[in-house]
Amino acid sequence: MQLSYWELKNWFTNVDYTIVGSGIVGLHCALQLRERFPNSKILILEKGPLPQGASTKNAGFACFGSISEIIDDLKNYSEEDVIELIKKRVQGLKLLRNRLGNNIIDYKPYGGYELFLKNDEDFYDECIQSLPFINDLLRPLFKAEVFVRKRDQFNFNNTFKYLIFNPFEGQIDTGNMMQALLKEAISKDILILNQQNVTNYQELASQVEVATNEIVFKTNKLLFTTNGFASKLTNNKVKPARAQVLITKPIENLDIKGTFHLDKGYYYFRNIENRILFGGGRNLDFEGETTTDLGQTKIIQDKLEQLLKTVILPNYQFKIEHRWSGIMGVGNHKKPIVEQLSNNVYCGVRLGGMGIAIGSLIGKELAELI
Known part of the structure; x- marks a missing residue:
């Protein structure tokens, strides 16, 4: 040139x-x-x-880690490392919101939820039993209880009727x-x-x-x-991790608001007004999703649609409007x-x-x- x-x-x-x-x-x-x-x-x-x-x-989650992610992190890192990482995430969100303003990024403090499939009872019980310990661990940072049990008001299917709710989580317009x-x-x-x-x-x-x-x-x-x-x-301290995402067409009378984590955080969804954005499934093919190719695969897209029909939106008629993917950076x-x-x-x-x-x-x- x-x-x-x-x-x-x-x-x-x-x-x-x-x-x-x-x-x-x-x-x-x-x-x-x-x-x-x-x-x-x-x-x-x-x-x-x-x-x-x-x-x-990305999905526009203003989050710092679900209960299952924090429990998993505590199995691999020290308490000090986990708390420091959560602290950085909280500081980063505060910096972002202060720089741009909540109105511009359309920040919605709907809170975050984690739901558990019925076939994952052992891990559900582990998360419920860990609530007091995790809340004590995070109380110095948030000055309040972060995770509480909350009855499912969204009529999800094939999940336990109590979700784990986090009032400090929100969503933004990416x-x-x-x-x-x-x-x-x-x-x-x-x-x-x-x-x-x-x-x-x-x-x-x-x-x-x-x-x-x-x-x-x-x-x-x-x-x-x-x-x-x-x-x-x-x-190679950083490896690419593709995240596949889809979004529905507008759904009439949609009564789901918030950010949601499913299956140990490998799936995540949220409302965008009266649509559902749903992503994840990397755990179905870790090797294949360690890529910088911005594409989609049938195995993951089919699984996302299946979970929409059988778990997230069993009582709604919906159609998929758009699909895409992004590349994250992960490591050991x-x-x-x-x-x-x-x-x-x-x-x-x-x-x-x-x-x-x-x-x-x-x-x-x-x-x-x-």
Whole structure:
């Protein structure tokens, strides 16, 4: 690609900070850098026409972990690690809501629910029995009981009649959130270029030479916020995890409001006005879903439809209107990676499927590494 003098001068000369990825982390990182370095030149490179990973493709859950997820985490990590992770998620949600405002992101404090299939009685009993312990663990953070039993008012089928309710969970409009972040970044003189896939970079004495599919240029600092696409960058500490999603057409007299977790969090659904958004099923094919391919598979889509018909919407007539997928970043630990990789290269990745909750904070922490 041959650039003009003007293009080279305005976009690719004297670049202070180049951020790879225009998702939640990348945009918050850029905004934090602008606050810290008001006169700097900040450039964001995005390989897709829109943020390519999960930032514009997630379910819009403003959550910090269901009861089953927290119990599972406590089996693999120390209490201190689990509490610290939940604390970061809560801080991240607060940062996001304070930056954009509840009205703009259409935040709805409907609360979150976890429901349990009848054939999972042992785990249901374990979660019920663990309520006092988990609530005691989280009380210093929330100053209240987080999880309580609540009778099913939604007429789900083939599930236990008592759900576990969390009043601190909410839902947002993902599209509104990302549009607002992009608008704020542009208003702060942050340059965003789409369809720019970073193919290579080379550290020089005091700068980094960056090569994309169209241009080679130099930047003082290079920051990666590519999450699920950061496998090579982190020596496989981050692996992609595809999440398949569908949404129904409007459903007459739909009486379901909230965010819902099912089957140990492998499935999740919520209302969007009078529709149901439903995603998950990665546990049906972990190997196949460890991919960066933004597609769908029959085995998972069929399972999502089956659960809609037999568990979630047994008393409603519905049709599927749209399907899509997003790419999360997971690993053998849920702690995000916020690191300086070399003199002038940094990364903030591995959000563990909690991008909305923790992405804003990770972007802020990444900017503060500089």
